[in-house]
Amino acid sequence: xxxxxxxxxxxxxxxxxxxxxxxxxPRAFVWMVVPAFVLFFxxxxxxxxxxxxxxxxxxxxxxxxxxxxxxNYVALLSDPRVRxxxxxxxxxxxxxxxxxxxxxxxLAVALNGKIRFKTALRGVYFIPNVLAILVVGYxxxxxxxxxxxxxxxxxxxxxxxxxxxxxPDLAWIGIVVLAVWQGTAFNIVLYLAGLQTVPPELYExxxxxxxxxxxxxxxxxxxxxxxxxTINMVLALKGYLQVFDHIMAMTAGGPxxxxxxxxxxxxxGGFQGGEYGYQLANAVVFMxxIVVLAVxxxxxxxxxxxxx
Amino acid sequence: MTGPSVAAPPRAGSxxxxxxxxxxxxxSRRRSRRAxxxxxxxxxxxxxxxxxxxxxxxxxxxxxxxALKTPDQLTGAGFGLPTEVRWxxxxxxxxxxxxxxxxxxxxxxxxxxxxxxxLTNSMVAYxxxxxxxxxxxxxxxxxxxxxxxxxxxxxxxxxxxxxxILGLDNQVGLILLYTVYGLSFNVFVFVAYIxxxxxxxxxxATMDGASTWTTFWRVIFPLLAPMxxxxxxxxxxWAWNDFLLPLVIVSDPRAATxxxxxxxxxxxxxxxxxxxxxxxxMAMVPLLLVYLVAQRWVISGVTRGAIK
Numbered sequence: 001x002x003x004x005x006x007x008x009x010x011x012x013x014x015x016x017x018x019x020x021x022x023x024x025x026p027r028a029f030v031w032m033v034v035p036a037f038v039l040f041f042x043x044x045x046x047x048x049x050x051x052x053x054x055x056x057x058x059x060x061x062x063x064x065x066x067x068x069x070x071x072n073y074v075a076l077l078s079d080p081r082v083r084x085x086x087x088x089x090x091x092x093x094x095x096x097x098x099x100x101x102x103x104x105x106x107l108a109v110a111l112n113g114k115i116r117f118k119t120a121l122r123g124v125y126f127i128p129n130v131l132a133i134l135v136v137g138y139x140x141x142x143x144x145x146x147x148x149x150x151x152x153x154x155x156x157x158x159x160x161x162x163x164x165x166x167x168p169d170l171a172w173i174g175i176v177v178l179a180v181w182q183g184t185a186f187n188i189v190l191y192l193a194g195l196q197t198v199p200p201e202l203y204e205x206x207x208x209x210x211x212x213x214x215x216x217x218x219x220x221x222x223x224x225x226x227x228x229x230t231i232n233m234v235l236a237l238k239g240y241l242q243v244f245d246h247i248m249a250m251t252a253g254g255p256x257x258x259x260x261x262x263x264x265x266x267x268x269g270g271f272q273g274g275e276y277g278y279q280l281a282n283a284v285v286f287m288x289x290i291v292v293l294a295v296x297x298x299x300x301x302x303x304x305x306x307x308x
Numbered sequence: 309m310t311g312p313s314v315a316a317p318p319r320a321g322s323x324x325x326x327x328x329x330x331x332x333x334x335x336s337r338r339r340s341r342r343a344x345x346x347x348x349x350x351x352x353x354x355x356x357x358x359x360x361x362x363x364x365x366x367x368x369x370x371x372x373x374x375a376l377k378t379p380d381q382l383t384g385a386g387f388g389l390p391t392e393v394r395w396x397x398x399x400x401x402x403x404x405x406x407x408x409x410x411x412x413x414x415x416x417x418x419x420x421x422x423x424x425x426x427l428t429n430s431m432v433a434y435x436x437x438x439x440x441x442x443x444x445x446x447x448x449x450x451x452x453x454x455x456x457x458x459x460x461x462x463x464x465x466x467x468x469x470x471x472x473i474l475g476l477d478n479q480v481g482l483i484l485l486y487t488v489y490g491l492s493f494n495v496f497v498f499v500a501y502i503x504x505x506x507x508x509x510x511x512x513a514t515m516d517g518a519s520t521w522t523t524f525w526r527v528i529f530p531l532l533a534p535m536x537x538x539x540x541x542x543x544x545x546w547a548w549n550d551f552l553l554p555l556v557i558v559s560d561p562r563a564a565t566x567x568x569x570x571x572x573x574x575x576x577x578x579x580x581x582x583x584x585x586x587x588x589x590m591a592m593v594p595l596l597l598v599y600l601v602a603q604r605w606v607i608s609g610v611t612r613g614a615i616k
Contacts, residue, residue, distance in 0.1 A: 025439065028520030032435035033448060036428060036491060043488045044455055047463035047470060054466070061465070107360070115354040123603045124361045127368075130599045130606075132549035134567045135588050138574065139367050142581065147370070150385040181363070189607060190614040228614075242459050245551045248571065266461040271556070276465060283462040291457050 051280045061276030072281035081257055082282060085265040086289075092172055092261065093240035096179040100236050101229070104184045108191030109221065122192070129185035133178070137249025140178045141165065144250070165251055168258035175246050175259060182246075183239070187232050194228030195221070230301040234294055241290055262286050371592075375585035382581055394582065401587035404576070409562065410569035411594065414548055417479050417565055421486035421547040422540050429491055429539065430532050433498030434524055438507075440499075449499065455492040460552065468556045478563040482554060486547050494539050497613055501535040502528070538613040541606050548595050566591045 055072055059065035076082050111122055128136070145163045152160025164170040202220050211219070222229070244263040247253060253260035253268065260268075262282070270279035370387060375397055377390040401407065432452075439445035471481045505528065513523045529536075551567040558564055564572060570591055574584075599606055 025442065026520045028524075029435040029439055029445075032431045032524075033445070036432040036488075037448060037451075039484070039488050040452065040455075040491055043467060043470070043485060044458075044463065047466035048458060050466035050470075051462045061469075107357075110353055110357055113353050114348065114350045115357060116349050116351070117354060117358070119604065121354075121357050121361060122607060123600075124364055126603075126607055126610075127364055127596070127599070130545060130549075130595050131592050132551065132567045132570075134549075134551040135570055135591050136367065138570065138584070138588055139371050142374070142585075143367065143370060146382075147385045147387070154385070181367070186610070189610050193611045193614040242461070245567075248551070263459075263461050267464070267556070270465045271468070280462070280465060283459070283465070287457075287459050287462050290459050294457060 052284055054277050055281035055284045057277045059277040060274040061270065065277065068277070072278045073285070075278065076282055076285060081260070081265065084257060085260050085262045088172065088259060089241055089243065089261045089263075092175060092179075092243060092259075093237055096176050096183070096240045096243075097233060097236040099176065099180045100183045100187055100240075101232055103180060104187035104232070105191050105229070107184065108188045108195060109217065111188065112192060112195045122188075125188055126185045128182045129189075131182070133182055133245040134249045136182060137178055137246055140174070140181075141250045144174045144177075166255055168255045171251050171255060171259045175243070175250055178246050178250060179240060179243065183236065187236065190228055190232055191225065194225035198224040226301075230298065233301060234297050237297060238290060238294055241293070371585050371589055375582055375589050377582050379580055379582060397582045397586040398590065400580075400583045401590060404583065405569050405573045405587050407569075407587065407590055410564050410566050411590075413479055413563060414565040415594075417482045417486070418544055418547040420479070420483035421490075422543045424483060424487045425490050425494065425543045426536050426540055428487060429494040430498050430529060430536065431524060432491065433495045434502055434528055436495060437499040437502035438510075449495065452491050452495045455489075456496075464552070464556045471557050472559060477557055477559045481557055482547075482565070485553060485557065486543065486550075490539075490543055490546075493542075497539065498532070498535055501532065505531055534609075534612060537605065538609040541609040542613060545595070 054065070056067055056069060057065040058068045058071075107125060111118065111125065115121065144165045149161050149163050152158075152162075165174050198221060202224070203216060206216050206220055242263050243261045244267070247259055247261055247264050251259045253264050257265075263286075266279045266283050266286070269275040269282075273279075373389055374382070374386060376393045376395070377397075378392060378394045381390055381392070436445050436449045440449065467485070468477075471477045471485070474481075476484060509527055509531075510523050513527050518526070549567060550565075551571065554565045554568040555571065558568060561572065570587065573587070
C-alpha cells in the first residue's frame, strides 16, 4: 500500500474542497458510462423487455393486438413445427459442438507439436474464420448439391449420387460439415492459447518416464487445459444453438422444414409469418433454454475439471 | 536467446509445398528447441497437417475454378481447371450485385464499428474498472456482461421495429448496434486488462494536474494498445461477415452490406453459377487479403482475447 491512497469516505473534519477532489466520484467517470448505459438500455434492454411483453399478446407485428396471457406458451407445447425445430437444433448443436471441439483440439495439439512450417500452417487453419459463413455456405451448398452427387455417380454409389441436402434425413449432416469446417478455426486458436500455458517441464519429465504420446495427452495436456475445454464447449454450444447463417445459405430450413433451427423459425415466423407475439414467446423459451444449458454445462464440466 | 542459425533442415521440400518465409524470431526459437534428442522436427506430423490443410483449400480452390468457367463447363464434379477462362464473370458479378456499393457499405460499417467501439468501449471499461468498489459501477459491469447470455432472437424482432421507427435501419444504425452489442464482451476483456495496469501512473498524471479525461486519453488509452488490437480485430471480423443483423435491420437495398447483398441476389444467380461464384469470391477476398497481410497480428490478437 502506498501512502498516497485516494480516500473513499470523506472525513467530517477534512476541508470541503479536499473532500471534493479526493473522495467524490470525478464527474468524468459518470460521463464516460452514462451514454453507453443509455444506448445499451435503449437498444438492448428495451427490445428484450418488449419481446417479453409481446410474447403475452397475439400481435402479428403490426396493428392491433390483445393480451392473451400464457396462450402462446401453451400453444408452443403442442406445435409440431416448434418441437421439430428444437429437436433439430439440439441434434445439430450437440453433434457440431462435439465434432468441432474434438477436431480443433486434435489439430491444436498437432500444430503445437514439433512441426515445420508452424506459423504458415497455423495461418492456413485460421482462414475459415475470416470468411462469412453465409458466403462459404453457398459454396458448400453447390458442392453438396452438384459435386458430391457427381462423384457418387462416378463411384457407382446410389446413396451418394443424390444430393444429401435434398434428403430430409441427411440434410443436417451437410450443415454440420459446414459448421465444423468454419467453426474449428476459432477453437484451434483458443486451444493453442491453452496449450501455451502447459509448462514444458511436465512433458520432459513424462518423456523421461517413457510415457506414450496418448498417455502424455491424457495425463498432462488435457487436465492442464481443461478450463479451456470447458469454455470452448460452452461457447460452441451456445453459438451452434443459435445457428442461422449456415442454414439460410444451405437449405433455408428445407427440405420442407427438416432443417429449420429455432433461430430460423423465429425469424421466418416473426418477420414473414405474422406470428410476432407467438415467435417472441418461442424466443423467451429459447433464452431460458440457453441460459439453463450454459449454467448446467459450466457446472458439470467444472466438476469434471476438479476431479480430473 | 537466438541459437546459431542452422542450415536448411534435411529433406526440406520433399513433396511439400513451399513455405512462406518465416518471420524472424520464430525460427530461432524452434531451432533452439530442436537441440535435444526429442527436439527433432516431426515430419510425419507436418505432412499430415499439410494434407489436412487441403480440406481448407478445397472449397476455396473450387470457388476460384468455378468463377472462371463458362456455364457449359459446369459438368461432373467440377473440380477440373477451366478449359476456357471467362474473366467477364467478375465484371458481370460486379455490375449485377452492385458490388462497389455493397462493398463500400460493408467497409463503412466495419470501419465505423471498429473505430466507435475502440473509442467508447475502452472508455466505459476504464470508468467501470477504476470504480469497481462503487456499487453502481459494479452493477453496471454485471448488467453489461450478463447480456452475453441473452440470445439475439429474443430482441431481433423488437429491435428491427425500433430501428425502423428511429430511422436507423441503415449503415448508421448498424455501426451503432455493433458498438452497443459489443459492449458485453468488450467491457469484460477491457476491465480485466485495465485491472493489470498499475494505478500509480494515473495518480502521477493526476498530481500533475491532468483531468480524468486527459489521463484516460493520454495515459491509459495508449497502454490499451494490445487489447485495442484484439477488440478491433474481433469487431472487424464480426461486422464484415455478419449477416443476421443487416438482414433484420436494413430495409433499403441500397444500404445492404456484402453478405446481405449475396443473400438478396442468390435467387437471381440460380441460372448462372460462375457469376455467382465470382461474386462470392469478391465478397470474401477483401478481408482475406487483410488477413494474409496481418496474419500473425490477427492470430495473436484473437489469442489474447481468448486468454482473458
